[in-house]
Amino acid sequence: MLDLLWLVPALPLLGFLALFATEGKLPDKLVAVIGAGTVGIAALVALFAGREFLQSGEPSFSLSLWTWIAVADFQPSITLYLDALSLVMMGVITGVGFLIHLYATGYMWKDHQEPASYSRFFAYMNLFVFAMLMLVLGDNLLVLFLGWEGVGLCSYLLIGFYHRDAANGYAARKAFVVTRVGDTAFALGLFLLFRELGSLEIQQALAASSALTPCMATAICLLLLGGAVGKSAQVPLQTWLPDAMAGPTPVSALIHAATMVTAGVYLIARMQDLYLLSANAQHYVAVVGLATLLIASFTALTQRDIKRILAYSTMSQIGYMFMALGVGAWSAAIFHLMTHAFFKALLFLASGSVILALHHEQDIFKMGGLWKKLPVPFWSMAIGSGALVALPFVTSGFYSKDAILLTAYDTSGWLYWGGGVLAAGLTALYTTRMMVITFFGDAKTEPHEDSRINMWLPLAVLGVLSIVGGWFGIGVLDELLGGLGDFSHASPVAVVTMAVPLLGILLGVLVFSGRIDVAGFVESKAGDALRRFFDSGWAFDWLYERVFVKPFLWLARVNKGDVVDLIYTLTKSITRGLHHTGALTQTGRLRWYAANMAIGLIVVLLLAAGWL
Amino acid sequence: MILGAILVLLAAGALAWAAGRFVSPNAPRWVSMLAFAAGLAWAVLEWQGGAGANGLYAEQFIPWIPRFGINVILELDGLSLLMVALTMFLGIVAVVSSWDEIEAGKGFFQFNILWVMAGVVGVFTALDLFLFFFFWEVMLIPMYFLIAIWGHENKGYASMKFFLFTQISGLLMLLAILALVYFHHASSGELTFGYKALLGADISESVRLWLMLGFFVAFATKLPSVPVHTWLPDAHTQAPTAGSVILAGILLKTGAYGLIRFAVPLFPDASQDFAWWAMLLGAVSVLYGGAMAFSQSDFKRLVAYSSIAHMGFILLGVYAFNELGMQGAIVTMIAHGFSTAALFMMAGAIQHRLHTREMSRMGGLWVHAPRMGVMTLFFVVASVGMPGLGNFVGEFLALLGAFRASVPLTVAATIGIVVAAVYGLYLMQRSFQGAPNPDVAAMRDFGAREMSVMVLMMAGLVWVGVYPQPLLDMSAATIAKLGVLP
Amino acid sequence: MTTDLVLFWVPALVALIATLMVITRKNASRALIYLVVSLLAVAVIFFVLGAPFAAALEVVVYAGAIVVLFLFVVMMLNLGRSSVLRETRWLQPGMWAFPFILVFVLAIVMFNVFAGSGDETKGQEVGPKAVGAELFGPYLLAVELAGFLLLAALVGAYHLGRRYLEERREEAG
Amino acid sequence: MAISVPVEHVLYVAALLFLMGLAGVLARRNVMFLLMSLEVMMNAAGLAFIAAGAKWGQPDGQIMFMLILALAAAEVAVALGLVLQLSRRYGTLDVDSASELSG
Secondary structure, three states: OHHHHHHHHHHHHHHHHHHHHOOOOOOHHHHHHHHHHHHHHHHHHHHHHHHHHHHHOOOOEEEEEEEOOOEOOEOOEEEEEEOHHHHHHHHHHHHHHHHHHHHHHHHOOOOOOOOOHHHHHHHHHHHHHHHHHHHHHEOEHHHHHHHHHHHHHHHHHHHOOOOOOHHHHHHHHHHHHHHHHHHHHHHHHHHHHHHHHOOOEHHHHHHHHHHOOHHHHHHHHHHHHHHHHHHOOOOOOOOHHHHHHHOOHHHHHHHHHHOHHHHHHHHHHHOHHHHHOOHHHHHHHHHHHHHHHHHHHHHHOOOOEHHHHHHHHHHHHHHHHHHHHHOOOHHHHHHHHHHHHHHHHHHHHHHHHHHHHOOOOOEHHHOOOOOOOOHHHHHHHHHHHHHHHOOOOOOHHHHHHHHHHHHHHHHHOHHHHHHHHHHHHHHHHHHHHHHHHHHOOOOOOOOOOOOOHHHHHHHHHHHHHHHHHHHHHHHHHHHHHOOOOOOOOOOHHHHHHHHHHHHHHHHHHHHHOOOOOOHHHHHOHHHHHHHHHHHOOOOHHHHHHHHHHHHHHHHHHHOOOOOOHHHHHHHHHHHHHHHHHHHHOOOOOHHHHHHHHHHHHHHHHHHHOOOO | OHHHHHHHHHHHHHHHHHHHHHOOOOHHHHHHHHHHHHHHHHHHHHHHHOOOOOOOOEEEEEEEEHHHOEEEEEEEOHHHHHHHHHHHHHHHHHHHHOOOOOOOOHHHHHHHHHHHHHHHHHHHHEOEHHHHHHHHHHHHHHHHHHHHHHOOOOHHHHHHHHHHHHHHHHHHHHHHHHHHHHHHHHHHOOOOOEHHHHHOOOOOHHHHHHHHHHHHHHHHHHOOOOOOOOHHHHHHHHOOHHHHHHHHHHHHHHHHHHHHHHHHHHOHHHHHHHHHHHHHHHHHHHHHHHHHHHHOOEHHHHHHHHHHHHHHHHHHHHOOOOHHHHHHHHHHHHHHHHHHHHHHHHHHHHHHHHOOOEHHHOOOHHHHOHHHHHHHHHHHHHHHOOOOOHHHHHHHHHHHHHHHHOHHHHHHHHHHHHHHHHHHHHHHHHHHOOOOOOOOOOOOOOOHHHHHHHHHHHHHHHHHHHOOHHHHHHHHHHHHHHOOOO | OHHHHHHHHHHHHHHHHHHHHHHHOOOHHHHHHHHHHHHHHHHHHHHHOOOHHHHHHHHHHHHHHHHHHHHHHHHHHOOOHHHHHHHHHHOOHHHHHHHHHHHHHHHHHHHHHHOOOOOEOOOOOOOHHHHHHHHOOOOHHHHHHHHHHHHHHHHHHHHHHHHHHHHHHHHHO | OOOOOEHHHHHHHHHHHHHHHHHHHHHOOEHHHHHHHHHHHHHHHHHHHHHHHHHHOOOHHHHHHHHHHHHHHHHHHHHHHHHHHHHHHHOOOEHHHOOOOOO
């Protein structure tokens, strides 16, 4: 079965090719079967392959397919590499991916923008799963890069899925271009890595990496971090993610919550031996994580769009993961990646159901009182929120977040821990805000619940996973990756860590159900300014608009005619001017010509006589 | 055999002209289709036949003007064969893309296409500098006619600009050729235009830089590189679709080929000294071409500027002076041949349907023509440099090679990848996405004929992107024989 | 020697004076007569320099044929009193200034180029026989070319003149 | 008969004749006078040739003179045809009126 590992990425690819080649002419039911089915089978293959791998007891398994490029000493091959890390990732991608696909067969069912759009949607989704699998299974940084760019492309395609609306197109392009900035750094990291180590094979490179000078190691790590930051929507390249919510909700769940945005975490975890060589680089990873964590949490507090709240929450959760990577809690980061994939996918899908029931209404202030009318989404949302807030002991999020914060405290002192705990409190606050405003209070819009089995089943499964995922992590992941689960929950630090979210919830309930009146502050001048500042995502977009976008557009507008062409038009003008000057001597008068001939004669004679 | 292929193309040109006059106006396109198909078949056969012991797939030697050491020396090695095959394939693409676009002078049109391609095949195979220059000029004149006769609204200006740029730079090259032959004669007593004899020519240090520049300017103009690129946007925009396809797909590659085959090996030391500057031009081309592409509102002009950006990678790769860079340049040549030809074909198809190239008059075309939308998306994504497609392999190798030669320039050029995403996706957005333009009531989608060519090019790009090894092996032999790499 | 100089300079002075009159006259017919005088004087110079055949041709062709041709045209165009008045208007004294400067410079240059060789003419007569033998020997090709030239001139003159006459006739008719 | 004089003298005379012709060409607007001046110039050239022939006692100078003569004849024939056309087209003999070559 392990030799069939190639089937895992190949099946979604096959699904993509089938949907692509038939140009959307297949009946929708068949499309649903192909779209979700290929990923489902891939998940099964992954399951069996993973079991066999675990039984084999080997630390890793690799399957060489073919040599991609062989030029001189550069010989990247297309090889699938399975170890604990990629196994977890593969499981998350195929498993959660399948559930989301299943959900999407229902969610997109009536979404007929144009004849082939159902098929197009699943083609893109399958392509995404393929690319994501290549990303995590590739044994070579170039193959990883293939997946990396591939998921970026699919992200672009799916954000802009409703392509008739130009705003979606803008969001899609923004996502692609901003992540491309990171990718450029990533590519430069690859160049540097190859120049220094002579190989892009991850294992070879890591094995040889001890030969690097610290300076070089830092440089490579920071360049790779640039890529990770772009893909994972971390400060300072985080601005694309909220806009990316323009895509259909399953897309947000799969790409912008569960899998693609965590690719950066995967990359750094994968290259951890390299980061271990450079304390500086590690430090920067943690700083990036902490900064994102706080910025995103504050921003989430003020958003009105339910998906944008979740998007900022995703950013902050990935910030936790980066912080974990930075403080050396590698396994905790992956653990949180996994639990986050469960509960954030759950949250997105549940919010998708809410949105669908309210006819694509996404503003939480136009919802309200939905908990009775939409029980399945409500309970899913509640479980997901609990995991996000990290309710002690009963949710998966608690275990993974605790692992991160406590490791941070152990290894790096109170700063990262404190920031993390503060953000946890904020998380509790905005999550409570979302839940209270969406599901309680007065009903503002009448919902039409349309829950079929293919839509509630994924919610149920993800709900279960959001709860038991933590125990799974402590049990299985600890064995695979190590370094998890041996925390005492009784120390004062642990108690504080545990208590802050609960306080946040309490505060949230009091504030957002109106028992504590904060209107005075919110409506004051300072409060409003602060709200707008948070609402704009700490004005990053404003800044980038002025620093990069506007000057570039200005340049484009000014130089449309190509300034270099001036050299040639100028040459032309000068030539033409000379021509006109020369033509002036052509008076058409015979005697003028004769006089000139005489002058010429004088010159010739002078020359002949040697006087000139 | 090589001369035979060239002569077949030339004869087919005459035949097409005659057929258009005496048989039927639609006969010429079949003639040239057949000629290119036969040429492609010949190239594939040569490839299947394998290379001889000397690494050549075919060679020919016919004395021409022995008194001045001028001979017809044609050789088909790996690189040449690749380029010839691409030429023939793009010949077919050009014919298909102009299938019902041309209305007047169909016979003469095909005549010009066939003669350009004959010249190109000659350029790719000639190993006698005189003969090379001869073919260099042969491909210029018919191209001029293609633009000047069947071009769009501003064709006179564009064709003259094209002609002047290529002609003047070509004359510089002629000067350099003559000087090279003269100095070689002076030092060795042998009067010859033969490439192999001149390879080791003993030329003083002060002179060879200038001779190298003579070649470099000619090839850089053809490539084109900033700052001698301004003929290209005009020529591309004004040329008929087939002309743009040929221009972007093949003619630009003759510049790159010339750099690899002539400019660098004939003057290895001078080129080495000049390498940093050439790479600088390459990096500037990448960034400037990209930024300019973004500024354009004309579909074809945008693609034209994107070509300039892509050609920058070739300069970077060639002058990186290592095998990675050189291979990257060669793969880029081929991949760009596919991707840009396809985009120009798309631009032509849109113009044929909507009678405009202005993107402000498009928008939302996906709704009317999803096939065209998907194809545009694919080729835009390819030219943006998506891994798994040909352009990525070329550009990545070129940059990887360039990184070993100069880090700052490579960093600059890599930023060009971001710019590529900006203009590529903007092109997609303005033409096919967004709200459907109310002025466009309906648009005929691609039919089977266009789709078959498109799918072939798609397959080509995927092949180059996923398994470029056969191609790399073919060019590796050539690169090794150039003997300029450490 | 002195005799020789006198023999040379007398016709030379005549030629120079006559030529000066040619270029300054306002009446075309008179100018032509002076031209004939000038040509005849040059013919005399030819003769004394030992080129009797050239002298004869000068008289016959130049003075005889060409000048007569001029006269025909002058008569054809009927250049009477009005044309003399027009000449007076055209030929302002100022008109001579620039040509004079140019000619003066040229004269200085030319005289300096010619001066000082000290060579003398051989004083030996070269008769028509020698000329003829040479003409139809080494210069045969030149003679042929001159023939072409004359033929071309014949055709050209015929063409130009005929159109003139035809148009006149149409006008009259 | 033949005399012996310094060649310079003959050339001086030829030059003077030539220059007077040139002055005429430059100064006169009437095309008839212009043509006459041209004849003078050609004649001067012929004189120079004769002088050269006389210096060496060779017939070549006379032959060149004859070629000049032929040239002059041809020129006059065509030029006078042109004069007729000029007066026909422009109604004047002013050579400056025919200035269509002006750039």
